[in-house]
Amino acid sequence: SSAAMAASRGRALLPPLAPLWARPRPGPRAPLRAAATAPAQPLYDVVVSGGGMVGSAMAAALGHDIHFHDKKIALLEAGPRKEYDHMPDSYSNRVSSISPGSATLLSSFGAWDHVCSLRLKPFRRMQVWDACSEAMIIFEKNDLDDMGYIVENDVIMSALTKQLDAVADRVEVFYRSRAVGYTWPLPSHSCDTSPWVQIELADGRRLQTKLLIGADGHNSVVRKKAEIKNIEHQYDQSAVVATLHLSEATDNNVAWQRFLPTGPIALLPLSDTASSLVWSTSHEHASELLAMDEESFVDSINSAFWSNINHSDFIDTAGAMFRSAISLLKPSGTAVRQLPPSVAKVDPESRAMFPLGMGHATEYVQHRVALIGDAAHRVHPLAGQGVNLGFGDIACLTHHLSAAAFNGSDLGSLKHLLKFETERQRHNVSLIAATDLLKRLYSTRLAPLVLLRTWGLQATNALPPVKVRI
Amino acid sequence: QLSLFRLTAKRPFSTSHSSVDSEEIKKFQLLAHKWWDEEGEYSALHSMNDIRVPFIRDILLSMSHNYNLGNPLSGVKILDIGCGGGLLSEPLARLGASVTGIDPLEDNIRTADRHKSFDPVLAKRIQYKSSSLEGIVEESMETFDVIVASEVVEHVADLETFIKCCSQVLKPEGSLFITTINKTQLSYVLGIVVAEKIMGIVPEGTHEWEKFVPPEELEHLLESNGFSVKTVKGMLYNPLWGSWSWMESTSLNYAVHAVKCGAQGHSGSTDAPSETDFQQRSATAGTAG
Numbered sequence: 001s002s003a004a005m006a007a008s009r010g011r012a013l014l015p016p017l018a019p020l021w022a023r024p025r026p027g028p029r030a031p032l033r034a035a036a037t038a039p040a041q042p043l044y045d046v047v048v049s050g051g052g053m054v055g056s057a058m059a060a061a062l063g064h065d066i067h068f069h070d071k072k073i074a075l076l077e078a079g080p081r082k083e084y085d086h087m088p089d090s091y092s093n094r095v096s097s098i099s100p101g102s103a104t105l106l107s108s109f110g111a112w113d114h115v116c117s118l119r120l121k122p123f124r125r126m127q128v129w130d131a132c133s134e135a136m137i138i139f140e141k142n143d144l145d146d147m148g149y150i151v152e153n154d155v156i157m158s159a160l161t162k163q164l165d166a167v168a169d170r171v172e173v174f175y176r177s178r179a180v181g182y183t184w185p186l187p188s189h190s191c192d193t194s195p196w197v198q199i200e201l202a203d204g205r206r207l208q209t210k211l212l213i214g215a216d217g218h219n220s221v222v223r224k225k226a227e228i229k230n231i232e233h234q235y236d237q238s239a240v241v242a243t244l245h246l247s248e249a250t251d252n253n254v255a256w257q258r259f260l261p262t263g264p265i266a267l268l269p270l271s272d273t274a275s276s277l278v279w280s281t282s283h284e285h286a287s288e289l290l291a292m293d294e295e296s297f298v299d300s301i302n303s304a305f306w307s308n309i310n311h312s313d314f315i316d317t318a319g320a321m322f323r324s325a326i327s328l329l330k331p332s333g334t335a336v337r338q339l340p341p342s343v344a345k346v347d348p349e350s351r352a353m354f355p356l357g358m359g360h361a362t363e364y365v366q367h368r369v370a371l372i373g374d375a376a377h378r379v380h381p382l383a384g385q386g387v388n389l390g391f392g393d394i395a396c397l398t399h400h401l402s403a404a405a406f407n408g409s410d411l412g413s414l415k416h417l418l419k420f421e422t423e424r425q426r427h428n429v430s431l432i433a434a435t436d437l438l439k440r441l442y443s444t445r446l447a448p449l450v451l452l453r454t455w456g457l458q459a460t461n462a463l464p465p466v467k468v469r470i
Numbered sequence: 471q472l473s474l475f476r477l478t479a480k481r482p483f484s485t486s487h488s489s490v491d492s493e494e495i496k497k498f499q500l501l502a503h504k505w506w507d508e509e510g511e512y513s514a515l516h517s518m519n520d521i522r523v524p525f526i527r528d529i530l531l532s533m534s535h536n537y538n539l540g541n542p543l544s545g546v547k548i549l550d551i552g553c554g555g556g557l558l559s560e561p562l563a564r565l566g567a568s569v570t571g572i573d574p575l576e577d578n579i580r581t582a583d584r585h586k587s588f589d590p591v592l593a594k595r596i597q598y599k600s601s602s603l604e605g606i607v608e609e610s611m612e613t614f615d616v617i618v619a620s621e622v623v624e625h626v627a628d629l630e631t632f633i634k635c636c637s638q639v640l641k642p643e644g645s646l647f648i649t650t651i652n653k654t655q656l657s658y659v660l661g662i663v664v665a666e667k668i669m670g671i672v673p674e675g676t677h678e679w680e681k682f683v684p685p686e687e688l689e690h691l692l693e694s695n696g697f698s699v700k701t702v703k704g705m706l707y708n709p710l711w712g713s714w715s716w717m718e719s720t721s722l723n724y725a726v727h728a729v730k731c732g733a734q735g736h737s738g739s740t741d742a743p744s745e746t747d748f749q750q751r752s753a754t755a756g757t758a759g
Contacts, residue, residue, distance in 0.1 A: 043590065067539065068540075195588050196588065210589075406539070407523050407524060407527075407561065408560070408561025409564075410560075413508075415508075
């Protein structure tokens with residue numbers, strides 16, 4: 001696999017350990033020490049930089065791992081500690097779609113139980129369709145399992161904080177602590193310098209660690225200071241979020257997404273009467289949506305979901321023809337279209353917007369450094385994958401670190417870090433590329449491309465193997 | 471480089487006084503720094519940890535009553551003979567063991583001491599000493615729970631004396647782990663010609679084929695000096711991937727686990743071992759006695 005990795009970087013096939021050499025050494029070097037005196041700064045086995053959902057879950061996962069029982073872990077969070085004892089009655093406007101795989105990770109260290117005892121909304125079905133045609137795709141699991149869960153980010157953070165408290169003897173959380181500088185060690189064979197990563201905090205405190213995990217978001221400082229190249233692209237889009245109340249109570253166990261030419265609009269169920277809005281659109285339109293009065297806002301949403309203004313006769317006819325062709329070949333290949341709920345009002349104060357972009361780090365690891373979550377990869381919300389990719393990173397990295405700890409290995413060694421990188425890049429790159437491609441494909445009204453995606457969507461809807469993979 | 475290992479082979483295990491001249495010291499100094507370069511001369515020993523540490527750990531776990539996965543070797547006193555720069559001592563100490571590492575070459579000990587000093591947990595759990603095995607026998611009678619002699623017996627002058635000394639410092643029912651190289655035509659071709667002269671996996675002159683030890687001979691010596699051989703397993707190095715794996719055949723490298731017979735057991739018995747096949751024998755939960 002290391003040979004495959006080297007080849008994939010466009011380099012000639014090198015002897016197996018050459019990729020370790022091929023990584024450029026990052027940033028400032030560890031200071032020379034005259035003698036090996038006991039270090040004054042506290043030494044941790046793992047430091048996680050960034051206390052968001054992904055960083056906190058990483059620290060909690062390691063803290064609950066049996067092979068880390070005698071290890072020291074630190075979590076650095078720039079913000080203050082938030083108390084989540086009391087969930088407000090109104091829903092927060094930042095929600096995530098949690099996949100069953102992510103739910104499994106969270107339950108592996110006891111956090112999912114807390115989420116379930118707070119609040120979440122399982123959904124059974126996803127309906128995705130085009131604004132420019134009748135094409136539609138429905139995702140549904142044949143068994144009675146849930147496809148996924150819509151959970152407020154605050155609920156997830158509350159559960160994670162509880163599970164971090166449970167292992168406070170192993171995991172030390174530093175609130176209001178921003179890392180401002182990192183010093184990287186030379187590879188281990190030089191005996192004169194400290195082999196650990198040195199971290200300097202804003203208040204002057206210093207820490208040392210055998211492994212630094214960067215979970216500090218898409219503008220990751222860890223990634224920048226480690227001089228890891230990042231491929232990034234700002235979309236001309238912002239996402240508008242809001243908490244909506246439906247016209248009438250319904251089972252509300254379907255996630256809806258419609259691709260408008262300006263961007264996808266999604267309605268994610270929160271309860272029988274409420275749903276969360278994620279509307280990706282141009283910056284100007286997003287600002288308009290935030291500025292307009294509540295009634296107009298609600299009208300815009302309903303219109304976006306129901307209006308056929310973007311249809312053209314040509315496309316409709318072509319689409320209908322294709323659909324009949326499919327139903328000849330595969331009678332069950334066209335599904336029943338359900339109608340999305342209509343919105344009655346929006347929670348005041350719940351409207352917000354944030355800019356969208358895409359990013360992918362060329363390397364996820366270096367000697368004594370690993371990136372997870374948005375620090376490693378940033379994706380458009382249209383696929384509802386963002387935080388799930390981060391949780392997938394955590395499951396993989398925890399697995400490799402746990403095995404390394406049980407082997408008595410040096411936790412910062414590239415040997416197992418590279419295994420994590422290979423596994424995750426293989427998984428993430430195709431998904432990120434596909435999401436980006438989808439975003440671009442659906443950003444147009446041009447007939448040929450609309451036809452292409454119409455037929456493509458209809459075909460995909462008819463083909464079970466493809467749908468299962470998605 | 472040549473002299474480093476020849477010196478180890480020829481010098482009897484009776485003195486820790488180094489009689490090397492300054493030229494040799496310079497050569498050792500060069501090599502002494504290479505221990506911890508994972509991609510350097512000792513890369514094969516670094517990757518050997520991937521199989522020899524789990525081998526030792528799992529056998530000890532299966533024999534112990536305290537099945538603590540968080541700290542699997544806690545409370546275990548281990549002697550690492552020929553510890554070099556501490557490549558094996560450190561992982562064993564990370565798993566909770568108290569490790570004493572001995573090596574006749576002072577510069578190796580210095581490198582090992584230096585490397586462990588940056589980690590307070592390791593610094594506490596590992597003690598290094600520049601000494602031969604014979605040099606510590608008197609003060610360490612029946613002191614250790616486990617002895618590890620990895621890639622050492624092929625450099626030893628008198629193997630029977632070595633094994634006798636191991637027995638003296640090991641507690642009754644203690645474990646002895648050995649990894650070494652078989653003396654076969656294959657090991658000459660691959661272990662010396664290819665590994666040293668052609669591919670440079672091992673520094674040239676490291677090994678003398680004459681000193682390689684066939685597993686039958688090792689088993690016989692062990693069994694006739696108060697040990698019961700529990701496991702013999704073949705090891706294989708893949709130079710393309712730089713990784714080790716287990717294999718059926720012991721014709722190249724192999725690992726042995728033996729247990730010192732208990733106090734009321736048959737120490738010094740000359741019974742021939744009942745089976746001398748090379749197949750793996752699973753470690754029993756506890757030895758007799």
